[in-house]
Amino acid sequence: MDWGGIWSASEPFVRAVVAILIAYAVVFVAALVNILFERRTLAFMQDRLGPNRTGPQGAFQSIADAIKMMGKEDFSPAKADKILFTLAPLMVMIGAVSVQLVIPYTKGWTGQDLNVGLIYLVAITSFTVLSILVGGWASHNKYSLVGALRGGAQMVSYEIPMILALLVVGAIVGSWSLNAVVAWQQHYHWLVLYAPFTFLLFYIASIAELNRGPFDLPEGESELVAGYSTEYAAMRFGMFYLNEYAGMTIMSMIIVTLFFGGWEGPLADLLTVGGVALVPILWFVIKTYLLVFALVWVRLSLPRLQVDQLMSFAWKILIPLGLANIGVVAAIILWAPQWKLSLAAYGWVALLLFVGLFDRVLRWRLRRQRARQPKVTEGAVGIASSAAVSE
Amino acid sequence: MPEPLVEPSIFSEAPDEAIRLAIRRVMDEQSVSDLEGLELDTVIVNMGPQHPSTHGVLRLVVTLDGELIRDVIPVIGYLHRCKEKLAEKRTYYQYIPIVDRTEYLASMNCEWGYVMTVEKLAGIRPTRRAEFIRVIVGELMRIASHQVAVGTFVADLSPLGTAMVFYAFRDREKILDLLEAVSGARMMFNYFRFGGVRFDLPDGWVEKCRHVLADLPQRIDEYENLVNDNAIFLQRCIGKGVITQQDVVDYAITGPNARASGVATDLRRTRPYSVYPELDFDICLGEHGDVYDRYKVRIDEMRQSVKIVSQCLDMLPKGPVQLGTLRAPYTLAPPPGSAYVGQENPRGEYGTYIVSDGSRYPYRLKFRDPCFINLQIFPKVLRGVKIADAIAISGSFDMVLGGIDR
Numbered sequence: 001m002d003w004g005g006i007w008s009a010s011e012p013f014v015r016a017v018v019a020i021l022i023a024y025a026v027v028f029v030a031a032l033v034n035i036l037f038e039r040r041t042l043a044f045m046q047d048r049l050g051p052n053r054t055g056p057q058g059a060f061q062s063i064a065d066a067i068k069m070m071g072k073e074d075f076s077p078a079k080a081d082k083i084l085f086t087l088a089p090l091m092v093m094i095g096a097v098s099v100q101l102v103i104p105y106t107k108g109w110t111g112q113d114l115n116v117g118l119i120y121l122v123a124i125t126s127f128t129v130l131s132i133l134v135g136g137w138a139s140h141n142k143y144s145l146v147g148a149l150r151g152g153a154q155m156v157s158y159e160i161p162m163i164l165a166l167l168v169v170g171a172i173v174g175s176w177s178l179n180a181v182v183a184w185q186q187h188y189h190w191l192v193l194y195a196p197f198t199f200l201l202f203y204i205a206s207i208a209e210l211n212r213g214p215f216d217l218p219e220g221e222s223e224l225v226a227g228y229s230t231e232y233a234a235m236r237f238g239m240f241y242l243n244e245y246a247g248m249t250i251m252s253m254i255i256v257t258l259f260f261g262g263w264e265g266p267l268a269d270l271l272t273v274g275g276v277a278l279v280p281i282l283w284f285v286i287k288t289y290l291l292v293f294a295l296v297w298v299r300l301s302l303p304r305l306q307v308d309q310l311m312s313f314a315w316k317i318l319i320p321l322g323l324a325n326i327g328v329v330a331a332i333i334l335w336a337p338q339w340k341l342s343l344a345a346y347g348w349v350a351l352l353l354f355v356g357l358f359d360r361v362l363r364w365r366l367r368r369q370r371a372r373q374p375k376v377t378e379g380a381v382g383i384a385s386s387a388a389v390s391e
Numbered sequence: 392m393p394e395p396l397v398e399p400s401i402f403s404e405a406p407d408e409a410i411r412l413a414i415r416r417v418m419d420e421q422s423v424s425d426l427e428g429l430e431l432d433t434v435i436v437n438m439g440p441q442h443p444s445t446h447g448v449l450r451l452v453v454t455l456d457g458e459l460i461r462d463v464i465p466v467i468g469y470l471h472r473c474k475e476k477l478a479e480k481r482t483y484y485q486y487i488p489i490v491d492r493t494e495y496l497a498s499m500n501c502e503w504g505y506v507m508t509v510e511k512l513a514g515i516r517p518t519r520r521a522e523f524i525r526v527i528v529g530e531l532m533r534i535a536s537h538q539v540a541v542g543t544f545v546a547d548l549s550p551l552g553t554a555m556v557f558y559a560f561r562d563r564e565k566i567l568d569l570l571e572a573v574s575g576a577r578m579m580f581n582y583f584r585f586g587g588v589r590f591d592l593p594d595g596w597v598e599k600c601r602h603v604l605a606d607l608p609q610r611i612d613e614y615e616n617l618v619n620d621n622a623i624f625l626q627r628c629i630g631k632g633v634i635t636q637q638d639v640v641d642y643a644i645t646g647p648n649a650r651a652s653g654v655a656t657d658l659r660r661t662r663p664y665s666v667y668p669e670l671d672f673d674i675c676l677g678e679h680g681d682v683y684d685r686y687k688v689r690i691d692e693m694r695q696s697v698k699i700v701s702q703c704l705d706m707l708p709k710g711p712v713q714l715g716t717l718r719a720p721y722t723l724a725p726p727p728g729s730a731y732v733g734q735e736n737p738r739g740e741y742g743t744y745i746v747s748d749g750s751r752y753p754y755r756l757k758f759r760d761p762c763f764i765n766l767q768i769f770p771k772v773l774r775g776v777k778i779a780d781a782i783a784i785s786g787s788f789d790m791v792l793g794g795i796d797r
Binding site: 042143300302306308359363370373375 | 458553561622623624625626629630635652653678680777778779780
């Protein structure tokens, strides 16, 4: 028999099946790992222990939680829209799973190297907002509805700065394909060195896309109980929960691919099986988890924004900056001599200016606001003041 | 025919009076007498009694217009335990542990207020050493209470606050250890007695206490470093929920909430009791009366309490901690009459009013709880703010439902 012929005929099919399996495996494993990772990291930062009883160093905690969640009663509220209520947790994973189609995990392995990869990324990750809206609406609960609407507004707003940042990547690399992005970075250097400011914009927008602190308004627990997932219990809630944590890894993988050289690293060709290099997977995972750690760190250190502050940050700061950024980058690429060097110089100056000035300007404005705020102590008559009491 | 936007059944099926009242108010505001004509851009939401940030079982029926709050109706009574009625069936002595459970985050101070009232009624003067010990435990309790207040307030604003809560509780733990060494309990102390306190300070306690006190100022700095300079935190605190001095007087607000508006009402100074006149400390005042000032006043008060306790440890006299003459407190029967004593609780004036008919049981006992009185301004300050602001504002008031409902 012509085994070689059968193999070459069936290879795309086999690869597709494996790619799908990997996509699902990554989502579930990443979610379980991230939940534990975040809990332990937060505990470390908050001067406590965190879950450390289930298995060595609490390694099986997430698995125990998952089993508990599956064992719970599958409850839905009496007035909920049953079909949509069931559909929302089913849809929520679409983004996280299918976005992995275009991500190059390692040399020689990409699910499908689409030539519109960057656009595909943006298109497919916004599936999450759909399920948040549907779930919040179907729950027949006011908290859920407010949470869902907040989520919808937020994710739609922050998608724009994200796309603006992606356009810069496309302009520099000259291709929409993610493999081309990685190849470009292998040839020159990591893109973050050329476009650090773009990276910052993308990073901020991606935190908002993930609904994580300080942008976790859709589920702002102290205001909206649990936001859009208030009425969800058992594994239906589990799907939202898994998606949120898997999203951390997926988004970090995208950022690594775009800005940190993807799987690139030393000893890339050391071990190769069937055209797939194995060592780069390690570099990819390490880079990804450094970024996941950064996400946890950011979440711990910043208070939650308010809705109006969140919206004005997107529309008044990020989007104008993103547009200006695109214009400058395009001009540099078209006209500047040695455009890569000029690009890097511009990027770093912009980054430093933004980081150095933003917080200062904000605090200066707050101080001015504080100084102008009327003092309630003035103009009150006949009320004990401090002088009267100190005898 | 246009579809009715609110089904009439909503009104008749409204689960209780508070929601019916909220609906009625919306109707009055839009001056419609019929539900058919009602516009439905207002949403009535039940916040609580089971809500993550109402700090207990406070229930707020909130009328929302989008994210804006139109109206608030506080509903209380979910933690009502008949504390005042219980007093009428117990002797004065038996009632001491029950006072602990009214405002449970400051139980030492509550006991102190009750015991002082009974002493005033019966004409008992506590021993001098006992007075100092009372101030020490009372101020330690104030620090512990403010730690909870500040920690949970910041936690309402963000996951960052979870760190704050853990830092605050870590340090509160040390104070509770001290109080445990003194009284044997960590929350419900049952420590005060008429004319003194139950136990003397154990051996080595003073050194231990000094050790904790030496550490505390750094810890308080740590809380401040964590949030004070954070632009997002400031944005959410500055200028929100302003209480004017007129409001303070109109609503009889006391404690840190009043002092944040610059009203220097501190019973330790304005109506001094115990040995406070001998001690040196400042009243911490705010200027703007907003959320940030209420937070800041509490932080500053912790520092002042550390100062007070250190002074008391230095001045601590020797002697008995209980009156030898009062042999059987169980049979204490004050002469007929009534007495009111206000005590500066961490949350304001905790007043105890007792009427005695000369028997061993109080004829009537009434608490003036600071949280209950401070709660009255909620509808006024919350009207017209956003939900997120409302959470910050209600967190900054530091409510304890055990006190409100009693």
